[in-house]
Amino acid sequence: MKDPKKANDPNCCPGCGVPFQQEDPETPGFIPPTVVIGKDTICRRCFRLVHYRQATKAALSDELVLGMIRKEMEQSDGAIQFVDAFQPSPNPLLDNLLEEWGKPTLKVINKYDMISGWFRSGGGSRRLAEILGISKDSALTMNALDHASVKKVTSWIGRRFPCGSRIMLVGPVNSGKTTFLRSACSEAHLASRSPMPGTTLGPVIVSSSMLGMTLVDIPGFRSEDPWIPILCPDCLVDLQPGKKPNRLTTSLKAGDLLLFGGLVSVEVLECFRMDRVGIAAFSPEKLAPHRTRAEREGELLERHAGGLLAVPCPGCRKTLRELPWSRTEIRLVKGQDLVLPGCGWITVWQGEALFSVHAPDFFRPSTRSALIGGDDVHEC
Ligand SMILES: Nc1nc2c(ncn2[C@@H]2O[C@H](COP(=O)(O)OP(=O)(O)O)[C@@H](O)[C@H]2O)c(=O)[nH]1
Ligand SMILES: [Mg+2]
Ligand SMILES: [Zn+2]
Ligand SMILES: [Zn+2]
Structure with a gap:
């Protein structure tokens, strides 16, 4: 079992997960040369997001995301696989990868609050499971902005894994992975989330004292949303x-x-x-x-x-x-x-x-x- 105290690499931004750099202000991870990196330092892109609500696009291919997941699979003990309830679509490549891996994985259909009002009780999760090609009982619905709803998922993690485990969060962009990370552990307060898809760019590793475990937030897959490479941040929001x-x-x-x-x-x-x-x-x-x-x-x-x-x-x-x-x-x-x-x-x-x-x-x-x-x- 890994040491749960092992948190984010101090050379990476705790907001978006990319390595800090001081050479190019236009690329992610930039911090001005005058800044001394401390434990609360975030890159300029994250700083602008937090303080000026200014979202900046940064390219990241699904191949690179898959590479990050493969690398993290060597260390993680399980995964939470996110689905966006408003845009539910199966991801056979990721499903197969996780199945071959064989470690416990929970599918979470997040943003369920966006559509739940239109269903009679239970109907929504049944329909979503059918569309995703999974059994109804293999997925939990969640609203990552709601404490009680987040608790359902953290309780599952607590029941399933011993103290000290490491769990990765994977799924499409904007499905609420970082929002969940922040709701589930206070230590993740610097992690950047935003309505603009593509905020997280590298693994954000947070050890949660409440869970006694480490959560690893992986950037999301983008290819489900064809507008991401085309439109400006304001239009994407x-x-x-x-x-x-x-x-x-x-x-x-x-x-x-x-x-x-x-x-x-x-x-x-x-x-x-x-x-x-x-x-x-x-x-x-x-x-x-x-x-x-x-x-x-x-x-x-x-x-x-x-x-x-x-x-x-x-x-x-x-x-x-x-x-x-x-x-x-x-x-x-x-x-x-x-x-x-x-x-x-x-x-x-x-x-x-x-x-x-x-x-x-x-x-x-x-x-x-x-x-x-x-x-x-x-x-x-
Ligand atoms: N209504 C609703 N909005 C959510 C939920 N989870 C996340 N969001 C919003 O979705 C956007 C994307 O969330 P984020 O955590 O950055 O997604 P990520 O790309 O998967 O990390 C943010 O504006 C969140 O406030 C949810 O369960 N319900
Ligand atoms: Mg994110
Ligand atoms: Zn950053
Ligand atoms: Zn625009």
Whole structure:
């Protein structure tokens, strides 16, 4: 068993986990040469985040994250695998890696508070487990901002592992790993968390006196969210759903169009059997869909960019305009979701229709069985 007192490397930032450096102010880990590194020193990027709420992007590939996980697997005794309840998607690569490793792993579906209000009791975790392809009892739901909810997970850790164990936190960006770390141990008060995805850049190792164990927060996987490499920090923050995502319930006919800001638009090309299709669109608040007719798409994008269609900002709109765009046709029936990565999803609750998704080329819409729909749903 490892020494639980072994905490973060003093040469790494306790905010974001990258090694300190004094050469390049524009890259992560920078501290001015005049600063003497003490136990509370954080890098300039983290300092700006804490004191000015200024989030700065920093690139990190999923391959590098996988490398960090493999390295940490040599030392850790178990893992907490995070899933974002608002954007649940299986990660077979990580699932296989953890399964081959064979050590205890708990799946935690965090940010459950964002969607729980729409379900009758128990319904949400059952649907999430089905979408993730796991059994309902193998995952816990959590709200990392709520003390009682965090306690469920720390109790699991306490029951499962002896004192002195080391546990890693893995999963997609912005699923609340660092928020959990901070809620679970007071020693992690310097760890940076932010609504902008991609805050943690290296392993943040914290020994918790309350747990008598070491928690290792690993940076998140980014490829689930196609907007991260493209949009500016402010736009990326605007794409976070906050406390309660937006729901628009309506019925659409052929030629109707929903604009998710200026990022993605979804047109109904044809309805089958009936002349309308009943849908519910779930999205981050700032991306609440604007309903119009297909022929007005271009005009609305021009006229309302940055205003009514607040995301993207003018700078990001320029970036997006320079990229190739394409249309993808997808046919959906009642009980299916059209998943718009990073932007939410559309559920068909009545009828059947052919949709056309207009978005930059890199955007990949997909389908799944409805997350929020059917008998489990609490109509509110
Ligand atoms: N509503 C809600 N927000 C959360 C929850 N957990 C984290 N957040 C928010 O999600 C954002 C990303 O959290 P962070 O811990 O930085 O994610 P990480 O990238 O996985 O480390 C922050 O703005 C948090 O406040 C949760 O359970 N519920
Ligand atoms: Mg983090
Ligand atoms: Zn830092
Ligand atoms: Zn922007």
